[in-house]
Amino acid sequence: MKHYNIAFYYFGLAFLFGNIAFTVPASAQESSKPVVVTSIKPLAIIAKSALQDSATVEFIMPPALSPHDYVLKLSDVRKLAGADAVLWIGSEFEIRGAKQFLAIPEKKRITAMNILNLSSKSNSAQSDEVHLTDHHHDNGVDPHIWLSPVLANQLAEKILRHFGLPVEQIFSNGSRKVLEDLLAPVKNKSYIVHHQGIGHFIDAFKLKPALSIRDMLGKQQGAKTQYNLRLEGKKNAVSCVFIEPQHGDKDAKAIAKDLSIPTASIDILAVASGDQLPSYESYIYGLAKQFINCFQ
Ligand SMILES: [Zn+2]
Numbered sequence: 001m002k003h004y005n006i007a008f009y010y011f012g013l014a015f016l017f018g019n020i021a022f023t024v025p026a027s028a029q030e031s032s033k034p035v036v037v038t039s040i041k042p043l044a045i046i047a048k049s050a051l052q053d054s055a056t057v058e059f060i061m062p063p064a065l066s067p068h069d070y071v072l073k074l075s076d077v078r079k080l081a082g083a084d085a086v087l088w089i090g091s092e093f094e095i096r097g098a099k100q101f102l103a104i105p106e107k108k109r110i111t112a113m114n115i116l117n118l119s120s121k122s123n124s125a126q127s128d129e130v131h132l133t134d135h136h137h138d139n140g141v142d143p144h145i146w147l148s149p150v151l152a153n154q155l156a157e158k159i160l161r162h163f164g165l166p167v168e169q170i171f172s173n174g175s176r177k178v179l180e181d182l183l184a185p186v187k188n189k190s191y192i193v194h195h196q197g198i199g200h201f202i203d204a205f206k207l208k209p210a211l212s213i214r215d216m217l218g219k220q221q222g223a224k225t226q227y228n229l230r231l232e233g234k235k236n237a238v239s240c241v242f243i244e245p246q247h248g249d250k251d252a253k254a255i256a257k258d259l260s261i262p263t264a265s266i267d268i269l270a271v272a273s274g275d276q277l278p279s280y281e282s283y284i285y286g287l288a289k290q291f292i293n294c295f296q
Contacts, residue, residue: 034084034163039094039101040067041270042146042283043087043112043155049170049280050156051163055084057277061094063269066246068217072097080104085162089113093143095217110162115154116145142216147268147287148200149176152280170280179288180205186295190236192229194244194252197268201287211238213255218247226251233259240294242266264294 034055038044044059051057060076061067067089072080077100080086090113091098101109145151149171156170183205195214202209211232214220221229233255241256241263243249249263256263267290270283278286 036085037079037083039088045283048277050159063271066218072100142199144197148204175281189295190238192241245271266290
C-alpha cells in the first residue's frame, strides 16, 4: 500500500505541473513501440509523419550515397530482420539491395512501388490522380515516387493501415495550394537536373519538364549525349543546373560553366538534415525553396 501512496503522491504532483509522462519511464516506452526500418531517408520521413510517436522509425541507407548503387551491410540486414515493418521502394530502385529486401517476410514488407501499380490501374477511372506516362524510360516508371505528395499520402495510408491506425494525410490540400502559389513564378523556367529523379515533383506542381545530365538511375551518359545536352540547353535558354549531393558534382559544374549559368543544390534525399527526420510537409517545402533558389 505504501508504494501505491507514493505513486499516487507523485501522480498528484505531476498532474499539478501538467506532466504525467513520468508513469512510464521513457526507455520502456521506446522499447514497447514497433520499429519501422526504411531503405532511404525520405521513406523514413513519410513513415514518421504518418506514425508520429506510435513507432520508432529508422532508415539504413546513408543519404549522401546513391541508393541505386548502395550495397547493404551485415548490420543493415540485421536491422531489417529485427524490424516490425520494412518499407522500401522496390527492386527497380534499391537495385543492389533488392535480394535482402525480398528476403523479408511479405507480411512485414511494404513495397512503395505497389502503390504506383494500384494508382495507375485506378487512373483510368480517376483522371485527376498522377500522370505516369511522362516518366517512362527503358524499364518502366520513375521510381522516385516519394516526391509526389499524392503518392506520399497513399503510402502513409498504407503504413497506418498496416498498424491498424486511423488514416490521416501527411500532406494537406492547403499545403499544396501554398506551394503551388510559391512555385508559380518559376513555372516556365528551363533548367537541367543532375539525374532524372524529380519527375514526380515536377508533375505534382506542374513545373516545366527537366533536361537531365544522367539517366533515372544516376548513370553517366555518353559524350554525344553530353554534347547534345549542351546544345539543347542553349536552345531552351536554361537558366540553372541542379546538383544532387549524392551524385558528385563534376559533370553538373562543367555543364553550368559551359552554359555560363549558376548551379544550386536540390537535396531530394534530405542529406542536409542528417539524422533528423523533418515532417514530410517541411521536406517538400524545403525542396520547393531550393527549386526557386536556382532561378534567383
Ligand atoms: Zn535516383
